[in-house]
Structure formats: C-alpha cells, structure tokens
Amino acid sequence: MPRIHQLVDRLAVDPPQSPQSYQVTLSELKSHLDTSPDDLDLDTIEALSQHANPYLSWCSSEGAALVLEIVDTSCPGRKIDDFVEEKVVPRMQTLPSSQKTTSAGYAAKRTLGGLKPRLGFTQSEPEPSTPETTYSMIYFCISCQHKGTWYSSRWSLVTSFVLKVLDNPSAVIKIQGCRLLDHFLSFPQATSLLDRTGLRxxxxxxxxxxxxYLPGLTPLDQSLPLLDIAYGVMFKLEGKNVLKMLDLLSGILRAILSKINEPEIQNSEYKLPILLLQKLKECLGTLEHRFVASLSRINYTLNQVIVNPGATEHEMGAAMVSEAVKVQLFMISTAESYGNECLKLVTSYKLDMLGAWAVALKRFDDENLPKAIQEGYRRxxxxxxxxxxLQKAVSAISTNFNVAFT
Known part of the structure; x- marks a missing residue:
C-alpha cells in the first residue's frame, strides 16, 4: 500500500483515536507532502478536513494548525474547488436545508399568516442526525475560503449549514453552530456577505x-459554554448597532440580577454571574464610550453584586465580587480614554463604588478581592x-467600618 494511503487510513475517525495520535499522523503527512505534493488527492483532503475543527473530541488546536499548514503549502486552489464540488456538495445535499433561506442561500421573505391546522394526529418525523465529521468539513471550508474560486458561488453551503445547526434545539449542537459562526465571522469578507444577502x-x-439556555433549564456544563460563545457571536454580529448592543447589555444586567437574587444559590451556580460579568465587560468594550447611556443601571447592578449578602457563604461568591470590581475598573479605564466628559459621568458614581467596596472588604476574607478594590481606589x-x-468619604468609611483604603 502506498505511503499516502497508509497515512490517510490512520486519520480515519471511525472509531476516533486520541488527538495526540492524529497529531503525529498529521505531522508525518505534512513531511510526506512536502516532498511528494502530487500525492495530495481528494480523499486526502477529505481526511484532512475531518481534523480542521479544534472543538471536536478527536481534534486539537495543534492538529487543526497542521491541517492549515498542509493546505497552505501543498494544496493548490483548484484542488479545493474540486473537493467542494465532489465531496462537500454531495454531502450537503443529503442534509435537510434551512427553511429560512432561499435555494440560493439568501434570506427568505417572511410571510404573515395564521396557524396551519393539521388533520388527524400526524407526527413529524425527526430529522436525521448530522455526522460530526460534517462540522469539521464545514469548519475546513470556512478556513479555506481564500483558496480557489469556490467561495464566490458556493458560500451558501457554509451559511445554510451553520444556520441549520444553530436552529437545532440541542444545546450541544447549538454550541457547534456558534463555534462555526464565530469562525466564519473571523474573516473580513463575512461582513459584506451578511449585509448583501440579508443573513445578518x-x-x-x-x-x-x-x-x-440558562442553567436550571439546561445542564450547567452545556449552558455555560453555549452562553460564552453565543454572547461573543452576538457582539460580532451587532457590534456596530448601538441600539441592539444596548439591548444585549440590558439583557445581561437582568440575567445577573435575576441570578444573584435567587434564594440559596449553590457554590457552583456562581459560575453563571461570573460569566455574565465577563460578558458585560466584553459588551462595554464593544460599545466603547456609548455604554454611558446605561450607566445608572450598570452601576446599580454591579453594586448589588458586590454587596450581595449570600455571596459571603461561598468561595465562588468572592470570585464573583472580584469580577464585578474588575468591570468597574474597566469602565474607568474606558471612560478615561474618551476624555473628561465621559470620565466625569463614570466617576460621578465614585461614592457608590467606595461604599460597596467597603462592605465587601468588611465581609470577605479573600486575598484577591482586596487587591482589586485597592486598585480601584488608587485609580x-x-x-x-x-x-x-473622595477624601472625606474614605475618612468616614475608615472610622465607621474600620476599613482602610491605601
């Protein structure tokens, strides 16, 4: 058996092997193709495509990087064109298409209408599951959109598939959809395509x-990864739309308050408000100085987090409070970079900040929290x-709370 066929066989993912073993094979394949580039056929490209998505169980970021190196050094654009036509298109034709798009991939026109009654007790058949290798194949196509000419006429293969995955009710599958979309949005040409086609x-x-998909309705180990990537995707999609970004900001604030006001929160449940605070910081960074439009609500929410009495009973409660203080520090830094007017608006809440910080210093015995608070005071x-x-407030706090700011 030729060497290239041996290497391709070792890349088979049924059954899947460890990411480390595939990484070794990919490295050997790269070395082989460096000296024998003509051995790269469509079957080899298909095998490579199954290792391009670093978020699948048998893949790794190192392996995915090797795949891209092989494509860049050994795969001409015409072979990617042939791969899309002969391997990707037939597979996509076996999968159900999204009803939200036209056959050409553009956003379909929406029609208003009433409910469509059904006769009898008919039950729709469940859609066939999508092979996991398809997620990697599409991830590979996204990575290779600059190779060859296929993307100009076949971009809908990517967008229709990603939209269909996003609309699956499973949280696990939605995570894959968001990761595909996030990868797609990392390429500059995505912006013009989304606007031109109405897909944004x-x-x-x-x-x-x-x-x-919040914890309680969704298992924590599925909810948090989904929320993490979904918020990032939303910020990329709507980052230039101030009104929609402010709406996302409001949603984050409501979710934080809703969670911290629940009775009897368990230690692990603080992972949600910690994540939401991190996303709040990311949202503020995307909005830049425009976040001052919601400044009072942001300040109120952060102070409610910092003085939350239930947080003192759990180790992760202190981590949540530290995260809230970090958001306040970020707000000060961001406002400072946009001039005195913006800075004055943020620092007009300095006494609220000091009061909340004093309560936290009094309540928590945590080595990291005082560092963040003292940094805030110094700023x-x-x-x-x-x-x-500020000096009078610090003096009063020191006298009444026996708390010192340095």
Whole structure:
C-alpha cells in the first residue's frame, strides 16, 4: 500500500483515536507532502478536513494548525474547488436545508399568516442526525475560503449549514453552530456577505435564542459554554448597532440580577454571574464610550453584586465580587480614554463604588478581592489627588467600618 494511503487510513475517525495520535499522523503527512505534493488527492483532503475543527473530541488546536499548514503549502486552489464540488456538495445535499433561506442561500421573505391546522394526529418525523465529521468539513471550508474560486458561488453551503445547526434545539449542537459562526465571522469578507444577502438578522435571531439556555433549564456544563460563545457571536454580529448592543447589555444586567437574587444559590451556580460579568465587560468594550447611556443601571447592578449578602457563604461568591470590581475598573479605564466628559459621568458614581467596596472588604476574607478594590481606589485617587469629596468619604468609611483604603 502506498505511503499516502497508509497515512490517510490512520486519520480515519471511525472509531476516533486520541488527538495526540492524529497529531503525529498529521505531522508525518505534512513531511510526506512536502516532498511528494502530487500525492495530495481528494480523499486526502477529505481526511484532512475531518481534523480542521479544534472543538471536536478527536481534534486539537495543534492538529487543526497542521491541517492549515498542509493546505497552505501543498494544496493548490483548484484542488479545493474540486473537493467542494465532489465531496462537500454531495454531502450537503443529503442534509435537510434551512427553511429560512432561499435555494440560493439568501434570506427568505417572511410571510404573515395564521396557524396551519393539521388533520388527524400526524407526527413529524425527526430529522436525521448530522455526522460530526460534517462540522469539521464545514469548519475546513470556512478556513479555506481564500483558496480557489469556490467561495464566490458556493458560500451558501457554509451559511445554510451553520444556520441549520444553530436552529437545532440541542444545546450541544447549538454550541457547534456558534463555534462555526464565530469562525466564519473571523474573516473580513463575512461582513459584506451578511449585509448583501440579508443573513445578518437571521444569524442574530438564531444566536439570540442561545442566550435563553440558562442553567436550571439546561445542564450547567452545556449552558455555560453555549452562553460564552453565543454572547461573543452576538457582539460580532451587532457590534456596530448601538441600539441592539444596548439591548444585549440590558439583557445581561437582568440575567445577573435575576441570578444573584435567587434564594440559596449553590457554590457552583456562581459560575453563571461570573460569566455574565465577563460578558458585560466584553459588551462595554464593544460599545466603547456609548455604554454611558446605561450607566445608572450598570452601576446599580454591579453594586448589588458586590454587596450581595449570600455571596459571603461561598468561595465562588468572592470570585464573583472580584469580577464585578474588575468591570468597574474597566469602565474607568474606558471612560478615561474618551476624555473628561465621559470620565466625569463614570466617576460621578465614585461614592457608590467606595461604599460597596467597603462592605465587601468588611465581609470577605479573600486575598484577591482586596487587591482589586485597592486598585480601584488608587485609580480614583489618581484622577484627582485633591478630591475632597473622595477624601472625606474614605475618612468616614475608615472610622465607621474600620476599613482602610491605601
């Protein structure tokens, strides 16, 4: 058997092997193709495509990087064109298409109508499951959109598949859909394509549904990864739409308050508000100075997190409070970079910040939290060394709370 066929056989994922073993094979394949590039046929490219998605169980980021190196050095664009036509298109034709798009891949026109009654007790058949290798094949296509000419006429293979995956009710599958979309959005040409085809709103609607998969309704180990990637995708999709970004911001604030006000929160459940606070910081960074439109609600929410009495009973409660203080520090830094007017708006809440910080210092015995709070105080002090209001507040806090800011 030729050497190239031996290597391709070792890349088979049925049954899957460890990512490390595949990485060794990919490295050997790269070395082989460096000296014998003509051995790269469509079967080899298909085998490579099954290792391009680093988020599948048999893949790794190192292996995916090797796949891209092989494509860049040994695979001409015409072979990617042939691979798409002869391998990807037939597989996509076996899968159900999204009803939200036309056959050409554009957003379909929406029709208004009433409910469509059914006669009898008919039950729709469940859709066939999508092989996991398809997720990697599409991830590979996204990575190779600059190779050959296929993308100009076959881009809908990617967008229709990703939209269909996003609309699957399974949280696990939605995670894969968001990761595919996130990868797609990392390429500059995605922006013009989404706007030209009307797909931006469709992707935004489908991604926004993922934000409802909260713990309690969804297992924690599925909910948190989904929320993490879904918020990131939403920020990329709507980052230039201030109104939609402010709406996302409001949703994050509501979700934080809803969770911290639940009775008897378990230690592991603080992972949700910690993640939401991290996403709040990311949202503020995307909005830049425009976040001041919601400044009072942001300040209220962060202070409610910091003084939350239930957080003192759990180790992760202190981590949540530290995360909230970090958001406040980020707000100060961001405002500072946009001039005095923006900074004055943020620092007008400095007494609220100091009061909440004093409560937290009094309640928590945590080595990391005081560092974050003291950094916050130093930042406020540096902005105006002669701020008498700040000095009086610190003095009063020191006297009444026996808490020292340094």
């Amino acid at each position: 709103d469709l992707f935004s609607e489908s991604s926004k549904v993922c934000l409802t 406020l002090k540096q902005l105006d060394e002669k701020d008498e209001q």
